[in-house]
Structures are given as structure tokens and as C-alpha cells.
Amino acid sequence: MSDKTQAIFTGDRCLSCTSCMANCPVMAAVKEYRGPKLVGPAHGRMHFSQEDIEESLNYCSNCKSCDRACPSGVAVSTLNMLQRAEYYKKHGHLRSEDMLAHGERMAKLIRKIPFGATFSNIGMGLGKTLGVFSALGIAGERNMPAYASTSFKDYFPRIKQTASGKKIVMFTGCFINDNEPQVGEAFVKVMNANGYEVLIDKGFNCCGSPLVVMGFLDEARQHADNNVARILDWKKKGIPVVTPCTSCSLMLKEEYHELFGEEQFHEAATNVYDAFEFLEILQERGEFNDNFKPLSQKLLYHVPCHLKSQAIGLPAQDILEEAGAKVNLADAGCCGISGNYGFRKDKYEISMKIGAKLFERIKKKDFDKVISDCGTCRMQIHHGTDIKPVHPIEILAKAYA
Amino acid sequence: MKISDVIVIGGGLAGFMAAAVAANHQQKVMLLTYGSGSLPLMSGTIDIINAKAPDAAIKNLPAHHPYKKIGLKAIDSAAKFFCDVAAQANLPYVGRLSAQIPVVTAVGTLKYSCLVPESMDASNLVNKKKIFVVEIKGLKDFYAAMIANNLKKYFPDKTFDVAKIDLKLLGGRDITCMDAAQLLTDNEQQLANELKSLKAADDDAIIIPPILGVMGNFSRSVITTQIRAEVIETTCLPPSPPGIRLQRAFIKYLQKSGVRVFENSKVVRGVVEGKKVTGVVVANVVREKIFRAKKVILATGGFYSGGITMRDFDNPVEPIFDIPVFFPTGAENWSNKNLFSDKPQGFSMTGILTNDNLNPADENGKILYDNLHVVGANLGGCDKIFERSAGGIAISSAYKAATI
Numbered sequence: 026m027s028d029k030t031q032a033i034f035t036g037d038r039c040l041s042c043t044s045c046m047a048n049c050p051v052m053a054a055v056k057e058y059r060g061p062k063l064v065g066p067a068h069g070r071m072h073f074s075q076e077d078i079e080e081s082l083n084y085c086s087n088c089k090s091c092d093r094a095c096p097s098g099v100a101v102s103t104l105n106m107l108q109r110a111e112y113y114k115k116h117g118h119l120r121s122e123d124m125l126a127h128g129e130r131m132a133k134l135i136r137k138i139p140f141g142a143t144f145s146n147i148g149m150g151l152g153k154t155l156g157v158f159s160a161l162g163i164a165g166e167r168n169m170p171a172y173a174s175t176s177f178k179d180y181f182p183r184i185k186q187t188a189s190g191k192k193i194v195m196f197t198g199c200f201i202n203d204n205e206p207q208v209g210e211a212f213v214k215v216m217n218a219n220g221y222e223v224l225i226d227k228g229f230n231c232c233g234s235p236l237v238v239m240g241f242l243d244e245a246r247q248h249a250d251n252n253v254a255r256i257l258d259w260k261k262k263g264i265p266v267v268t269p270c271t272s273c274s275l276m277l278k279e280e281y282h283e284l285f286g287e288e289q290f291h292e293a294a295t296n297v298y299d300a301f302e303f304l305e306i307l308q309e310r311g312e313f314n315d316n317f318k319p320l321s322q323k324l325l326y327h328v329p330c331h332l333k334s335q336a337i338g339l340p341a342q343d344i345l346e347e348a349g350a351k352v353n354l355a356d357a358g359c360c361g362i363s364g365n366y367g368f369r370k371d372k373y374e375i376s377m378k379i380g381a382k383l384f385e386r387i388k389k390k391d392f393d394k395v396i397s398d399c400g401t402c403r404m405q406i407h408h409g410t411d412i413k414p415v416h417p418i419e420i421l422a423k424a425y426a
Numbered sequence: 427m428k429i430s431d432v433i434v435i436g437g438g439l440a441g442f443m444a445a446a447v448a449a450n451h452q453q454k455v456m457l458l459t460y461g462s463g464s465l466p467l468m469s470g471t472i473d474i475i476n477a478k479a480p481d482a483a484i485k486n487l488p489a490h491h492p493y494k495k496i497g498l499k500a501i502d503s504a505a506k507f508f509c510d511v512a513a514q515a516n517l518p519y520v521g522r523l524s525a526q527i528p529v530v531t532a533v534g535t536l537k538y539s540c541l542v543p544e545s546m547d548a549s550n551l552v553n554k555k556k557i558f559v560v561e562i563k564g565l566k567d568f569y570a571a572m573i574a575n576n577l578k579k580y581f582p583d584k585t586f587d588v589a590k591i592d593l594k595l596l597g598g599r600d601i602t603c604m605d606a607a608q609l610l611t612d613n614e615q616q617l618a619n620e621l622k623s624l625k626a627a628d629d630d631a632i633i634i635p636p637i638l639g640v641m642g643n644f645s646r647s648v649i650t651t652q653i654r655a656e657v658i659e660t661t662c663l664p665p666s667p668p669g670i671r672l673q674r675a676f677i678k679y680l681q682k683s684g685v686r687v688f689e690n691s692k693v694v695r696g697v698v699e700g701k702k703v704t705g706v707v708v709a710n711v712v713r714e715k716i717f718r719a720k721k722v723i724l725a726t727g728g729f730y731s732g733g734i735t736m737r738d739f740d741n742p743v744e745p746i747f748d749i750p751v752f753f754p755t756g757a758e759n760w761s762n763k764n765l766f767s768d769k770p771q772g773f774s775m776t777g778i779l780t781n782d783n784l785n786p787a788d789e790n791g792k793i794l795y796d797n798l799h800v801v802g803a804n805l806g807g808c809d810k811i812f813e814r815s816a817g818g819i820a821i822s823s824a825y826k827a828a829t830i
Contacts, residue, residue, distance in 0.1 A: 046604065047466035047665035053608050056597020063599075081598055093690045096461025096731060279711045294712045336691045336710035338717065343428060356681045 031286035032100035032107060036069030039099050045091035050359045051084050054378040058084035061091035065104030078112050084375070085109070086363035087238045088330045089275075103283040106237050113240035121162030125365040126239035129231035132203040135172060136179075142172035164373035167408055170204045170400075177206035181225050184213055189222040193303070194259050196277065198270030199231050200400030208400075208415075211422035212269050212300060218425040219307055219314045224264070228255055232276040235365050237284065249281045253293040260296040269300040269418050271332040271398045272364060278335065299332070300418055301398075305340035317424040319349035324420065325392040327355045327383060327406060329399035330363070341398065341417040348424040353392065357383040360397075362405035377409065384409040396420060429718045430456040430686075432828070433706055435693050435746065436725030436733070437463035440802025440820035442676040443504070444723045446511055447828035449683035456717060457680065458691040458708060463673070464731065466604075469661040470636070470668025471529055472508065472521075472541035474501070474818035480540055481523040492805040493815070495782045496822045498523075504825035505541060515675030516642035518544040530633055530660045532568060534559075534576030537661070540818065543668050545638060545646050545659045551577075554631040556585045558624050558655070563592040566600045567663045568635040577633075591620040606637040607645075607667035614639070614648040626655035633658050636667045641674065696722065696747045696798070703798045706746070721797045723827050724786075725820075728777060728803035742776055744804070749786040749794060752779045752806040770809035777806020784827045799827035 045061040046052060052060045059081045068079060082105060091101035124131065135141040149169045152158050159165030177197050193216060201208045213223045229252055233245035256266050256277070268274045277297045282290040298306070307313040326342055342352045360380045361367055367376030387395055387410045395414035397403050403414045432448045434441050437459030445457040475493070477483035484493045484501065493501065502523060509519045519541050521527050526538035528548045536548065551557065557577065561570035574586040593616055595601050595609055610617055617637075626632055636659040639645025650657055659668070680687060688708075697705040697716060705718035726733030726746065734751055736742040742751040754760060754772040762769050778786050784799040801823035803816060810816040 042467060043602075043604075043665040044462045044466060046602070047670060048462050052605070056595070056599065056601075056605070056609070059599045094462035096463075282711070291712075297712070333689050336688070336708055337715060338688055338691075338708075339686070354681070 032103035032283040033069060033286070035099045036066045036104055038097040039066035039070070040097055042096065044094040044096060045101050048090045048094035050088065050090055050361070050379045051086055051375060054375050055084060057081055061085070061101045061105065065091075065101045065108060066099050068108050069104040078115075079108070082108055082112065086361075086366040086372070086376075088359045088363045089334045090330060090359060093334055100283045103280060106240075107242070107284065109238075109240045110242035118239065118241075119162050121369065122239045124161070125163065125368055126235045126241050128203070128235060128365075129199050132172060132176070132199065136176060142174050146171045159370060162370045164368055164370050166373055167368060169368075170200070170404060172203055173206045175206065177202045177209035178225055178227055180206055181209070181213075184210065186213065186217055186222050189220055191220050192222045192224055192264050193267045194224045194226050194264055196229060196232070196266050196268035196270075196273055196297070197225070198268060198273040198400070199235075201270060205400060205416075208269060208419060211416065211419040214422040214425060215300075215304070215418055216267070219304065219312070226255055226259070232273040234272050234276045234280070237276075237280065238364055238366065242284070246285060249285060249290065252277065253281065253289055256293040256296050257289065260293065265298055265303065266296055267298045267300055267303045269398065269416060270400060271299060271329045271335070272401070274299045275331040275334055299335065299337060299340075299398075301340035301344060302335075302337045304344055308344070314425070315347060317348045318426050320345065320420065320424050321349055322393040322420065323351045323391070324353070325355055325387065325395045326352050326417070327357070327360060327387075327395060327397040327402055327414070329397055329402045330359050332398055341396070345396075345417060345420055348421060350420065352396075355383060355386050355395075357386040360402045360405040360409075362401045364401055367401075367405060376405070380405055380409050387412055394420070429720065430454050431719065432456070432721045432723060433458060433717055433719035434723045434725055435706065436727060436731075436802070437461070437687075438725060438727055438731065438802060438820070439464060439468070439817060440824045441723075441725035442673075442680070443508065443821045444725055444801055444824035444828045445685050445687075446676060446679050446683070447507060447825050448723075449680065449685045450507070451829060453828075455683075455685040456719065457685055457687045458693055458706070458717065459687065459689055460692040464727070465669045465673035465676070466666060467664040468666060468669040468672075468817075469529075470543050470666065470672055471537075471539035471546065471661070472505075472817035472821060473814040474505075474523060474540040476526075476538065476814040478526065479524050480526065480818075490779070490807045492780075492807060492819050492823060495780060495784065496819075496826050497782070500826040500829070501818065501822040504822040507825060508821050509541065511679045512543075512672065512675050515671075515678050516644060517671050517675050518643060520544050520547050530573070530577065530658060532573075532635070532660050532662050534573030536580055543659075543671070545643065545657075546636070546661070546668065548658050550656060551581065551631055551658070554584065554629060554656070555627070556587060556630040557581070558587045558589055558626055558630065558632045560621070560624070560632060560634045561588070561590045562595065562606060562635065562637065563590060564596040564601050565606055565635060565637075566602055568603070568660075573633065573660070587624075589624055593617060593620065602665060603635050603637055603662040603667050604640070604665040604670060606635070607640045607670070610637055611639040611641055611645055614645045618649050618652045621649065621653050621657065624655075626653070628654045630655040631658055632656070633660060635660055636662050638667070640667055640670050642671055693726075693746050698747075698795065701794065701796050703747070703795050721799070723824070724798060724800045724804055725802045725824065726804060729773070731803065733804045734776060744778060747786070747795070747798065749778050749800070750788050752777060770812035774809035774811055775807060778804050779806055783830050784823060799830065801827045
């Protein structure tokens with residue numbers, strides 16, 4: 026039995042063993058959710074042929090703890106997302122859902138306005154103070170991620186790189202492109218240090234993860250088709266696509282194929298790598314640059330759910346330890362934000378309840394820095410603890426100074 | 427890439443135990459799991475073998491039985507180590523190898539087991555005056571009247587009282603014992619108040635579903651300090667809080683001892699050089715990755731967990747290393763049509779045969795790999811369900827494999 030298959034065909038493998046329920050952080054936080062087993066797999070068995078929509082489906086955060094708990098290879102969370110898309114065929118989206126799903130579109134609009142990022146950041150501060158976000162259905166307790174004055178893709182040509190025959194294409198992801206370009210810069214520095222010239226493909230869209238979780242499946246499919254065609258073009262040229270965002274890499278590698286099924290999604294996936302996964306492969310081939318300026322930091326690593334799902338071990342921990350850092354794992358479960366889930370007003374409290382264990386762990390402050398590969402995990406940790414985490418690649422970049 | 431001293435494949439009871447024991451012996455351990463393992467689905471009790479004196483019964487087993495290869499010394503050490511891991515997470519177990527302890531099941535029968543969570547020990551029921559059985563409003567699969575009726579068959583001279591309490595647990599779903607246990611964690615007082623109102627005396631017992639929290643014995647302590655009668659938990663349908671408490675105890679132990687645990691990591695084959703296993707290959711959706719180790723412990727389970735598969739009848743396969751699997755051939759030996767009869771099931775004997783070091787052997791007894799050890803439900807030659815030895819074989823084979 027191959028597990029590499031379209032989600033819709035995996036519902037029949039469910040034995041109702043309840044492993045997914047025992048590991049669902051949302052079920053543990055809220056009584057209203059009926060739990061993964063009775064939502065995705067149960068309805069997926071009927072291939073959504075019936076009209077009955079499970080209302081409590083909107084509680085699923087797509088953190089994928091259920092997928093990892095399942096011993097039978099059921100793509101539980103993707104079944105949930107497919108069912109959610111069915112729901113929105115007959116129900117309208119809230120304004121907030123539309124906004125949270127379309128971060129890429131919003132950032133593009135704002136950048137067309139002179140000083141747009143500055144004004145929108147002020148606007149977001151004001152909006153928060155005036156309760157505008159709350160009225161829209163966005164969690165008023167949170168700061169919206171601030172826009173960087175120049176997007177990473179616009180800043181990229183200014184980065185000095187040594188030309189090399191060895192090239193990779195960086196899939197930046199929206200959060201790094203619009204909000205944390207310094208992560209992109211660190212990524213380029215690390216790849217350069219390993220003899221790779223980094224290319225940017227401005228034709229890539231948002232991977233589609235925020236669209237999928239909000240039920241905009243048709244739009245996500247358009248993004249997938251565009252991205253996959255480009256990834257396959259790069260593959261023909263022998264150039265791998267590498268991303269430091271673990272939710273993007275999971276979407277490109279696994280979820281496109283689970284959602285839509287056609288073979289090209291799987292074929293494109295074979296040309297996509299997580300940043301540290303790529304570095305570790307270089308290491309296996311003896312091509313990794315370990316000429317470090319030794320790090321002596323003590324790091325606490327929150328491993329994102331979407332990295333755990335990829336079954337690639339923890340290459341960032343191994344590599345940073347080789348560079349001299351001491352890396353302890355937070356081992357405190359899901360942070361609770363799960364992309365845009367924790368930004369929804371009605372999900373804010375659940376998201377903070379799920380993250381409480383992690384916040385408590387971080388508040389022990391027995392480290393120099395907190396690291397996490399996922400942008401929204403970093404935001405949630407910052408919000409829940411007032412400690413600002415960084416991407417592990419930012420630490421590694423310092424070892425190549 | 428780093429080379430581990432030991433890689434354990436499988437996140438059930440045997441896998442967790444092997445990883446914990448190896449880490450306790452200063453080994454660098456990696457645990458690869460696919461699915462969350464059997465613990466959240468299990469009763470929390472460890473059956474060694476169904477006999478009045480399990481240790482004596484083990485001595486009389488035939489030579490091909492896994493226990494004979496493991497040996498009593500390892501079984502004894504395993505039981506002690508297991509109880510120690512649980513105790514470190516404030517989850518006290520009671521029991522010894524020379525006797526069995528009664529446990530009340532979810533239908534009100536008595537089941538006998540060797541190592542039992544203190545909260546489920548029903549040894550003292552026989553000395554009680556009155557037994558209360560308490561049902562929780564909205565809780566699935568727990569029927570106090572049925573439990574009381576069935577228990578009366580064991581204790582005809584006792585008074586039974588059936589009570590129903592409302593803990594206001596209902597939200598949008600039917601609640602399971604796990605839900606109730608999660609909701610009651612750090613929120614025990616309402617249950618304590620309801621149980622107090624039963625006015626049970628010192629020499630009474632109160633039987634409840636296993637809802638006393640998901641973190642060790644913490645919730646139970648809050649209750650028992652306020653109630654004079656002995657409060658006893660039953661077993662339940664999965665997801666099972668006593669199993670979840672045990673899983674958390676192990677995870678805590680593994681984290682504390684530096685074991686690297688990688689979820690969702692399906693091992694598809696081994697990397698071998700002659701009679702040595704040098705690593706294992708994990709396949710994710712797009713590519714494969716090799717994890718290297720000096721020693722590998724196979725704890726992938728039997729038929730129920732995919733540790734052994736069978737696509738063609740009479741041809742069971744161990745899918746990772748393709749080790750020969752012992753199997754009672756012929757349809758007439760394969761199953762016993764009377765499912766609940768007093769005879770074992772042939773197919774349940776299916777599994778891998780080993781030497782005393784738990785290295786896998788072929789049909790002729792030739793050892794295939796020197797540094798690969800097979801533990802838990804993978805082991806063949808006995809019907810673990812029928813003789814009730816699955817838990818004991820899991821912890822003791824794991825202990826032995828990890829200490830060789």
C-alpha cells in the first residue's frame with residue numbers, strides 16, 4: 026500500500042482507532058470540535074457525496090497532528106480541508122477570512138502605494154487601537170505582522186553574490202518576502218557560503234496554504250498549477266527549488282498532491298527541498314562547507330508541526346550543533362497559531378490555550394535565543410512570551426561570518 | 427550525518443521501552459515512529475501471562491516461546507524499570523511477577539493483570555461493604571447499572587449502589603473518557619464534590635470510569651485526599667486515559683534522556699552489509715533518507731500494526747528487512763472459528779523466530795543479522811492475546827534487546 030496518494034482515497038483506510046483524537050490539540054482545548062476521526066475520514070469515506078456538512082469542521086487548524094498520529098496513512102487534515110472547500114461552495118466567506126487568506130494580494134496592493142508599508146504599519150497599529158480588526162473578525166489582541174519597507178524580492182538584486190555554476194532557486198514564501206526579508210538574506214549568505222548562487226523566480230505565487238485552510242480551493246489550485254509548472258521548468262534545467270519556510274515546503278512537496286492528485290504535483294515535489302534538508306544532502310555528498318566561526322550560543326528549538334510532518338529528521342539541529350551551538354528542543358507541542366488560524370477572532374483563545382505549554386517552557390529563559398523554521402510559529406511565540414525567535418538559518422549565517 | 431548507537435523502529439510499548447532502557451544505558455538513541463503507537467489505545471495494565479503465579483508459569487513454557495529466550499531475569503528487570511519510568515512521572519504502578527491483580531473492566535467483569543496502575547487496583551473490593559458505581563452524564567460507553575450487575579456475580583454478598591452525576595462536560599460532542607480526563611485535569615473539584623455527596627464510608631469503594639486526568643496521578647491525588655472511600659478506575663474503550671498517562675510518562679522519560687524521536691517516519695528497508703545492519707531508510711513523500719546506527723531494534727508490531735503484512739495467503743512478510751516469518755501453514759491451522767473459545771488462534775502465533783539475543787533467525791535457525799534485535803508483537807511462536815502475554819513480552823524483550 027503506497028501512502029503517496031491523493032487524500033480523497035485514503036479515508037477508507039481509517040480503522041476508527043482514535044489515535045487522531047488522542048493527539049488532536051484542538052480537541053484537547055475545546056469541547057465543540059467533534060475531532061478529526063468524525064470529520065475528515067468519516068465524511069471522506071463517502072467522498073463528500075452527501076449533503077451533510079459537519080459544522081464543527083471549522084475548528085480544525087490543519088496543524089496535521091492527526092496525520093502524524095495515524096498509523097494507517099490517512100491524510101486526515103487534508104480530508105478536512107477538502108471538506109471545508111465543499112462547505113464554502115454553499116456558504117459565503119467572512120471579510121476577515123478573505124483578508125487572512127490573501128496576504129500576498131494585500132502586500133502587493135500596499136507596495137503599489139508610495140510609503141505604503143510605512144502607512145499600512147501605522148494603519149495596522151491604529152486599526153488595532155480603534156478595534157477595527159476586531160470588528161472585521163480578526164483577533165484584536167494580536168499585532169498584525171508588520172510589512173518590511175522593501176520586500177525581499179525587490180531587495181534581492183542588491184545582494185552581492187559570487188556567480189557560480191551551481192544554482193538553486195529560492196522559494197521565498199510570503200512571510201519572508203513581505204515581513205522578514207532578513208531571513209531571506211541569511212538564506213542567500215548560507216547558500217553562497219556553500220558554493221551556490223541563489224536565483225529568485227518572480228513568477229512564483231504564494232504556495233496557497235492560507236487559501237487552502239480558508240476554503241479557497243479553486244484559487245489554491247491556480248497557484249499550484251502556476252508554481253508547479255515553474256518548478257518543473259527549473260527541474261528541466263537541473264536547478265532545485267529550496268525554501269526556508271516549512272509550511273511552503275510541505276505544501277509544495279506533499280499537500281498539492283494530496284489535494285489535487287495529478288502526477289505532475291508529485292513530479293514537481295521531487296525538485297523541492299527544505300533549506301536545512303538541502304544542506305544536509307550536501308553534507309552527505311561531502312560538499313558542505315563546515316568552515317565555521319564556531320557558535321557558542323545556547324538555543325531552544327521549537328520544531329514546527331509542518332516540519333515534523335516532513336519526515337526529514339531535524340537537520341537544522343544537527344548542523345547548528347556541528348557549528349558549535351547547543352540546541353535543546355522545546356518539546357512542548359503545537360504553538361497553536363497554525364498559519365492564519367490564530368488570527369481569527371473566534372479562534373484566538375483556542376490558539377493561545379494550545380500554545381500555553383510552549384509559552385511556559387520558553388518563559389524559563391534558559392537559552393540565548395529561541396529558533397523556529399516557521400514564520401507564524403515565530404509570531405505566536407513572540408506574542409505569547411515577548412521573546413522574539415529567529416529562523417535557524419539566521420544563526421547559521423552568523424557562523425559563516 | 428551523526429551515527430546513533432541504537433535506532434529503535436516503532437512507537438508502541440516495546441519501542442518506547444527499548445528506547446528508554448537503551449538511553450538509561452548511556453546509549454545515543456533515535457526512535458523512529460509512524461503513527462502514534464498503541465499506548466493511547468491500551469488499558470494501561472501490563473499482563474505478563476494469564477496464570478495465578480506468572481513467574482512459575484513462565485518456567486514451564488516450551489523452549490520456542492519468546493519468554494524462554496528473554497529469560498526470567500530480564501523479565502524481572504523489565505518490570506522494575508517499567509514501574510520506575512511510570513513512577514518518575516508520578517504514575518505509581520503496583521504488582522509483582524508472582525501474582526495477578528484484579529482490575530474492573532468497562533463492562534464490569536474482573537480481569538487479572540500483573541502490573542497495574544495504582545488507580546485501577548481492585549484487590550480490596552473483596553473487603554468492602556458497599557460498592558458505588560458512578561456514571562457520568564454524557565460520557566460514552568460506560569453503563570453503571572450493567573457494571574454493577576456483572577460485578578454482583580463476583581461479589582454476591584455486597585451491596586451495590588448506582589449513581590449518575592453531571593459534571594457539565596457536554597459541549598458539542600459525545601464525550602469519551604479521554605475528553606473527560608482532559609477536562610478534569612487541573613479542574614478536579616467538581617468531581618470531588620459530587621463523589622463526596624455519595625457519602626461513601628471508609629470501608630466502601632467507588633468505581634468510576636478512568637477519567638482522573640491525563641497527567642500521572644495528579645488529578646487522582648486531589649480526589650482521594652477528600653474522599654474516605656477507595657476510588658477505583660475501570661478500563662475503557664479507546665482513547666484510553668490510563669494508556670495516555672503511560673505514553674506521556676514514557677515521552678517525558680525519553681525527552682529527559684535525550685532520545686531523538688522522529689514522527690511520521692516510515693522505515694521502508696534496512697541498509698545491510700553482510701550480517702550487519704548499518705542503517706535504515708526512511709521514505710517521506712518525495713525522497714528517502716538514511717539514518718545510521720550501530721544497532722537496530724525492530725519494534726514495529728505484528729499484523730495489527732503493519733510490522734507483519736500478508737498480501738498472499740500463507741505468505742506473511744516482515745516488510746523492512748524481509749526476515750522470514752514463522753506461520754502455522756494450512757487454513758485448518760490458521761484460525762479457530764470459535765472466536766471466544768478456550769483455544770488459541772493459529773494466526774496469532776505468526777511472527778519472527780530468534781535466538782536468545784533476539785536476533786532474527788531463518789527457517790533453519792541460522793542467525794541473519796548480529797546487531798538487529800526483534801522485540802514485542804513481532805515475535806512469533808505464541809498467541810499473545812490468548813495467553814495474555816503481549817504487554818509482558820513487549821517490555822521484557824525490549825529490555826533484553828536494549829541491554830545486549
